[in-house]
Amino acid sequence: MSSLMTNASAMTALKTLQMTNKSLDQTENRISTGYKVATASDNAAYWSIATTMRSDNKALSTVQDALGLGAATVDVAYTAMDSVKDVLDQIKTKLVSASQPGVDKSKIQSDISELQKQLTTYANSASFSGNNWLSVNSDSSSYSATQSVVSSFNRSSDNQVSISTIDVDISGVALFDAGSGKGVLEDSGKAGTATAAAVFAFDPGTGGTALDDGGTVTVATKIDGKTQNVDIKVADAASFSLDDLVAGLNAGLSGATASKDSAGTSLVMTSSSLGASSSVEITGITGKKADGTAATLGTITGVTMAASTTGADTGGIGIMDINITNASASDLAQYSSIIETMSGKVTTAAANLGSVKSRIDMQQDFVKNLMDAVDRGVGALVDADMSQESTRLQALQTQQQLGIQALSIANSNSQSILSLFR
Numbered sequence: 001m002s003s004l005m006t007n008a009s010a011m012t013a014l015k016t017l018q019m020t021n022k023s024l025d026q027t028e029n030r031i032s033t034g035y036k037v038a039t040a041s042d043n044a045a046y047w048s049i050a051t052t053m054r055s056d057n058k059a060l061s062t063v064q065d066a067l068g069l070g071a072a073t074v075d076v077a078y079t080a081m082d083s084v085k086d087v088l089d090q091i092k093t094k095l096v097s098a099s100q101p102g103v104d105k106s107k108i109q110s111d112i113s114e115l116q117k118q119l120t121t122y123a124n125s126a127s128f129s130g131n132n133w134l135s136v137n138s139d140s141s142s143y144s145a146t147q148s149v150v151s152s153f154n155r156s157s158d159n160q161v162s163i164s165t166i167d168v169d170i171s172g173v174a175l176f177d178a179g180s181g182k183g184v185l186e187d188s189g190k191a192g193t194a195t196a197a198a199v200f201a202f203d204p205g206t207g208g209t210a211l212d213d214g215g216t217v218t219v220a221t222k223i224d225g226k227t228q229n230v231d232i233k234v235a236d237a238a239s240f241s242l243d244d245l246v247a248g249l250n251a252g253l254s255g256a257t258a259s260k261d262s263a264g265t266s267l268v269m270t271s272s273s274l275g276a277s278s279s280v281e282i283t284g285i286t287g288k289k290a291d292g293t294a295a296t297l298g299t300i301t302g303v304t305m306a307a308s309t310t311g312a313d314t315g316g317i318g319i320m321d322i323n324i325t326n327a328s329a330s331d332l333a334q335y336s337s338i339i340e341t342m343s344g345k346v347t348t349a350a351a352n353l354g355s356v357k358s359r360i361d362m363q364q365d366f367v368k369n370l371m372d373a374v375d376r377g378v379g380a381l382v383d384a385d386m387s388q389e390s391t392r393l394q395a396l397q398t399q400q401q402l403g404i405q406a407l408s409i410a411n412s413n414s415q416s417i418l419s420l421f422r
Helices: 008-033 046-096 105-124 242-252 329-382 386-421
Strands: 146-155 161-169 195-201 214-225 226-235 256-260 266-271 282-286
Touching: 008 242, 008 386, 046 146, 046 329, 146 329, 161 329, 214 242, 226 242, 242 256, 242 266, 266 282
Parallel strands: none
Antiparallel strands: 146 161, 195 266, 214 226, 214 282, 256 266
16 A cells, blocks of 8 residues: 555664664764773673772772882882991901901091991981881881881772781881880890809708718709709719809700809809890709708808899990990900891891892782783773774664665655656
8 A cells, every 4th residue: 555644664764774873873982982881871780890990900000109119118228238238247347357466446446436327327318208117216106117018909709898018027127226126236135244153162061961972952043034943963972062063054054154253262153145134043052862852051151042143234235336445355256246146137137128029029010910900801891892893884884875775765655656646
């Protein structure tokens, strides 16, 4: 049936052309933006995922900046620490030179003084963006022994976010502390030897409670706060002497040594730990007979052994305390030991900083690769395939032209009806 009011062919052609134009608009939009999912209306799920991951990638970019800042701070501290090690080696060389007979120690001390000043210069200069790990003030309200470097941004399966850090304990790295604490170069942990002396002149006693052959003399001590009881077997009670007591103590004592004074009449106990709180206490001497019963040791003159004799705590020796102008040979030896201890601590601190720097470098590489992976993942979801879209554009343009032609043909059908009335 031919109708002027309803042209079904034209309606179909128009609908087809509209659909083609819509698809063509979509393809042209993808080509112009580069995205197949540019807005939430394109694909709500993919758009939501892509938006979240882009946000996380921005956070990772900030993490990368923080890692760069942390790496620079560690690198500055390590560089200064390496220079400090060289200066300590020079001071040690000066101490060896001072040990030679006939040298002018005051002149060598002048060199050492300059090297000591250089150490403080290194520590004070090891600052990056106002952050100094080598010269600190532990009494400051802003001080923290643990320095943190932001290392990663994390999102859990339930969309909870968290920040991870690389923590650095600078308590073993700081060279100088302006507060009440002690830096690596301010306390070698060596405070000289703490000693306790007691005049030794006892007899083995008499009668049934006398110390006998095969008995035991027990010396109760406290070395650097640790209680130790040393049992000394008595071979000949009648001739038991200070020498026997010294030999027995040295055989069984830990952390201290026993000796005689220059007069040969006093027992001298010396802490061998050389700790900053070195102490030696002799809290008592008791005896037992061979059968295990208590023995009377007679008298011990010059000291009441029930009381303790404690060596004075002179405090830890720091690098700035070294002065060899009037140093004896034993002082020079002790100073050399102190420098060696400090060098070991500096080496350990530098090694720790090196390990932290290596970890930060690894994390920087990982974060960069992670950001690239996120970009690739987002791209797979929302990026348009330009090869596919260009082919689709050509096809749609052809379809559009055919649709226009079809609509034109459908519209011309009405014109043909006029010929029926001629």
